[in-house]
Amino acid sequence: MVTRTLTYGIQLPVQSQSTMYAEPWEAGAGAAELLDVARTADRAGFDYVACCDHVAIPRRLAGPMSTIWYDPVATLSFLAAATERVRLLSHVAVVGLRHPLVTAKGYATLDHLSGGRLVLGVGAGHVREEFEAVGADFDGRGPLLDETIDALRALLGPEEFPDFTGERFSFGGLGQRPRPAQERVPVWVGGSSPAAVRRAAVRGDGWLPQGDPRTELPAKIATLKRLREEAGVTEPITVGAIVEPLYVGEAAWEVGRRTLSGKPDALAESLRAYREMGVDQIQVRFRSRGVDELTDQMRAFGAEVAPHLG
Structure with missing residues (x-):
């Protein structure tokens, strides 16, 4: 029997600073x-580094979300020049905020300059004021995302002059x-909504659930696979x-009740449960008090935990 390898990536610190996950040191x-x-x-050995996407945050949300959201194309391009093998993930690009031609231009250039390391993560978005400010359809953002994905498939394919005709976007000869x-x-x-799971099943090469507890993942993965089969999509997802949140070793400070901490083999045993339920890649996050502690944790994870993940 072939054992699947569980790959691992990380959402970059600093580039987005929601109070839900940012550590205090990131502010400076x-x-x-x-x-x-x-x-x-x-x-x-991380498979990817990831960057979020928001154009502008309304004042009513600036407290919990902050207004610190780096542009993903600019940020990932900057980091591409300083790295060699790690993939570059937009997690997630709210592609409905921009015309597909504009989105494709930036991400195609990023993939070209990085030697083919882009993974385009996309999502519907949730901030009404952001959509309204740029003239995008917030209430119709689900169908808008569906059509945008289809348009981007054409634009990011091999054709220099792709043709596309949809309800919202049409282009050709460009x-x-x-x-x-x-x-x-x-x-x-x-x-993680039913619409997002269906979208991933029908249109995606991958699915990025947003913080589902592990008890809920098996049922959603089963639904994803069923919908994909019903749609006749045969490619793997x-x-x-x-x-x-993780902390490799025994922390000398309070890392939080929900944090998984302890010896590397114990952490690996816990994380292998994700592989058993059908997960292919995990996004990890480490508790830290500064960048040095964070990078120490990353190195410890790569050297001591990852070899036991599959």
């Missing part, structure tokens, strides 16, 4: 810390170069999961 950090984390991920380095840029669909 910037480009140097981002580079340090990305280079550590590159060397420690060339874009450089082309992506990959023949097919993987599209991972984010979200990469199933993801965001795992509990």
Whole structure:
């Protein structure tokens, strides 16, 4: 029997600072810390580094969400030049905020410059004011995302002059170069709603659930696989999961009740449960008091925990 390898990636610190997950030290950090984390991920076997996406945050949400949201194309391009093998994931790009031609231009260039390391993670978005400010359809953002994915499939394929006709977007006879380095840029669909699971099943190369507890994942994965089979999609799909906060070793400070901490073999045993339920890649997050502690945790995970994941 072939044992699946459970790959692991990380959402970058600093680039988004929602109070739900940002550590206090990130408020005073910037480009140097981002580079340090990305280079550590590159060397420690991480499959990807990820960057979020918001154009503008309304005042009513600025408290919990903050207004710190780096642009994913700019940020991932910056980090591509400082890394060699780690993949570059938008987690997730709210692609409905921009015309597909504009989105494709940025991400195709990123894939070209990085030598084919882009994974395009997409999501529907949730901030009404953001959509309204750029003239996008918030109430119809689900169908908008569906059509945008279809348009991006055409734009990020091998054709220099792709044709596409939809209800919202139509284009033809318009060339874009450089082309992506990959023949097919993987599209991972984010979200845990029934609509998002169906979208991932029908249109995605991967699924990025948003914080589902592990007790709920098996049923959703079964639904994903059933919907994909019913749609006649035969290509494999990469199933993801965001795992509990981690701390490798015994912390000398309070890392939080929900944090998984302890010896590497115990952490690996706990995380292998995700593989058994059908997960292919996990997104990990480490509790830390500074960038040095974070990169130490990443190196420890790569060297001592990851070898036992599959």
